[in-house]
Amino acid sequence: MARIVYAGDGCTGCKRCIVACAHAHDGTFSLEAGRIWVVKEEPLTDHPVVCVQCVKPRCQEACPVGAIRRVDDLVLVDEGACIGCGACAEACPFGAIALHPSKGVAIKCDLCGGDPACVKFCPAGVLKLKEPAAVVQQKGARG
């Protein structure tokens, strides 16, 4: 199953993906309500961070009310069931899950139902929807 991947080069740190993501989910523009983030460091680092859809999701394990489940290789939050405790956010090793600034519930990448806004709006064209295996190949890390 494909997920959002970044091959490690070319992000300019513009944060357009974050706002596109927030807009795709909420219909409004925001940097806090995005489900993808950009880590910026001086002088040379810009790096997007987004859920990698773990096979054994720590967030799922941590959720006390079972609001997080894996469906078709996608890790999804049931916003109705979520109590907004933030245990998942603490458990995620990537910092890829957070609480929505106004709704208070956990939010994370759901691939926008298959046509992710972040990929569509990334001006540098460096965010891709791909199978992890394809990335490994692209980077030449293995065979």
Added chain:
Amino acid sequence: MGQVLRVDLTKRKVLVERLPKELALNYLGGTGFAARILFDELEPGMNALGPENRLIFGTGPLTGTLWPTAGRWAVYAKSPLTDIWGESHCGGFFGTELKFAGYDMVIVQGRADDPVYLWIDDDEVQLLPAKDLWGRNTAETTDMIREALGDREIEVACIGQAGERLVRFACIMHNYQDAAGRTGMGAVMGSKRLKAVAVRGSRAVSVADDERFMELAEEAHRRVLEQPQAREMTKYGTPLLVAYKSEIGELPTRNHQTGIFGGAQKLQADTIRAKYFAKVRSCFGCCIMCKKVNRIQEGPYAGLISGGPEYEGIYSLGTNCGIDDFGAILKANQLCNLYGLDAISAGCVVAWLMECYERGLLSRQDCDGLEPTWGNHEVMVTLIEKIAKREGIGDVLAEGSYRAAQRLGKGEEYVMHVKKLEISGQDGRTHRSVALTHAISVRGADHLRSLVTVDQLGYEDTAAKRYGRDKLPEVCDPYSERYKALVVKDAEDTFAIRDSLIVCWYSCGWPPIFWMPDFAAVASAATGVEKFGKLEELYRIAQRICNLRRAFNVREGLDRRHDMLPKRFTHEPMPEGPGKGQVANLEIMLNEYYKLRGWSENGVPTKQTLDELGLSDVAEELKRLGRL
């Protein structure tokens, strides 16, 4: 939404005001709002460094949205360098964050007893002591604030030591490499003892007609990504201009003595890309991504990694000082960013000093024992330090080249300025429209308020589309005065809207992608105000803004006499290159421009013009002061 944060530093009071509806309807945003506020709240003749000056941080109706260049913001105040209208735009993320915190604008007035910084966390706004920050450079200040408040996503706009010491061309810095550079806004901030504004916004911004807006934003996104020159901008950034301008003989060299620079090749974009390029960076949400970080691997500046320089920095700190050492330019540019100096004015005052020294008007002793000869990059770098510290000759240069010449009683004829603002990297002799632009620009010798590129870069199709095919070929002829008043006025109107929305100069003036019709469509979709969607109405707003800014300057005593150019441009023919023998014939264009604007021959808006634009109160004020 629609909130204004009013901060009185003297009384240590912070107030949230509602954005007046008439302001939004009649002035659109950013520059429009500031024009009305500065005209209403400032007294003519007041000291720009006095507590009564207002320092406005502005955003616009597109800020924070997915329009492709909507990460820009601006600062406005009366300028301590020019004593007239001050305005400076900046990229990065500060404006967006301010908008997400719920504010369209922050207006700062008064003066704090001790250094402070403003911390805006959505609704919670505080003035915090800046004792530890005072004396720190802009990068340290940014890092220390993020550390102290425990949040690395905080966006900071701050001054460095230059602003603290009231260097008249101090800038306001943001995000390490983004500057609200021109007209000394950092000195105004320093005079208020306001070290920084830190902001964090967790709110969302919405537009009136989301569906229509997103259609437009997606189309705009596509148009930028498909524009070949925009792609080049992503790869090379503004240094692209070095080669273009070299080719047409308009690369200002040695204090604008010529447009041909022997060392241009060393400073060209492809050279920089091959030897120094480290990374592409971008302002918020931008599809052009023009920012570059460069790295020096060898020579005296080896090990240096820094954002920039832009074309204007290469011009001012490089070619204009006869310097072709890229490492030195990057170093000086970084120092400007750290100390918080406008890199254009900083380079230009050094160039002026060099010309005075080379002509024997100033001695080595006058220059603290330094030898500011053309191309002496060590001295250039040293002088930048001295200016920021106001040390020795640096203290004189920190006043700007106009005042420096007066103070020393020397070299006045070599000050390349208009209205006391050091001239940007163009030359009106070989690019006629820019002669008019420099002369009439509301903030002084500036290109960004009305630069026309169709005659400089030969965009015939764009010119035909914007102004009609019948204006060709003259409109694209860089050596002809014909139609230049028309196109400069149109650019000035368009850019008044651009600067009110607020979006970037790139994708508007150059490369030529968006123009008034695009702005009309997106302004009405974003705000739901139908009249913004009508071209005529939008032009009316633009003219209102231009006239009001002009009235601000007229009130300060300006008129035709100040719409001048340095003698070098009007009386010293370009000595070499493709434009050899050219001079700027300003008067013809000026007459035409005033007529198109509905101003008197003396360059003052007439009562009729002001009345027609709904500015009767402004007409009355000018009359009361005997300026009409």
